[in-house]
Amino acid sequence: MKAKKIYPYELKKQVVEEYMEGNSASELGEKYDVDRRRVHDWVKRVKAGGFQALVDSRGIKSKGKRKKEEESLQEKYEKLQLENMYLKKLLDLKRG
Numbered sequence: 834m835k836a837k838k839i840y841p842y843e844l845k846k847q848v849v850e851e852y853m854e855g856n857s858a859s860e861l862g863e864k865y866d867v868d869r870r871r872v873h874d875w876v877k878r879v880k881a882g883g884f885q886a887l888v889d890s891r892g893i894k895s896k897g898k899r900k901k902e903e904e905s906l907q908e909k910y911e912k913l914q915l916e917n918m919y920l921k922k923l924l925d926l927k928r929g
Contacts, residue, residue, distance in 0.1 A: 840871075842888055883911045885907070
């Protein structure tokens with residue numbers, strides 16, 4: 834059985850950002866040695882829960898309430914930025 838490969842948060846975020854900028858999952862998979870299905874999975878997770886959804890929670894202890902609130906605000910901010918970038922790209926494609 835193959836061991837699961839763990840990817841760092843920074844790599845996941847970079848791949849998702851490049852995907853949202855218009856790069857294909859296949860190109861990014863080759864560039865970063867990641868399966869294209871994994872790229873789609875990361876994008877789906879970010880769209881649903883912001884970049885915080887990419888954090889690997891294995892072995893992380895629970896944090897205080899204030900930290901969670903700060904992370905929640907940061908997560909919302911990053912999600913809005915991502916949606917904004919995505920919508921701008923759609924407008925550019927529609928305009929031609």
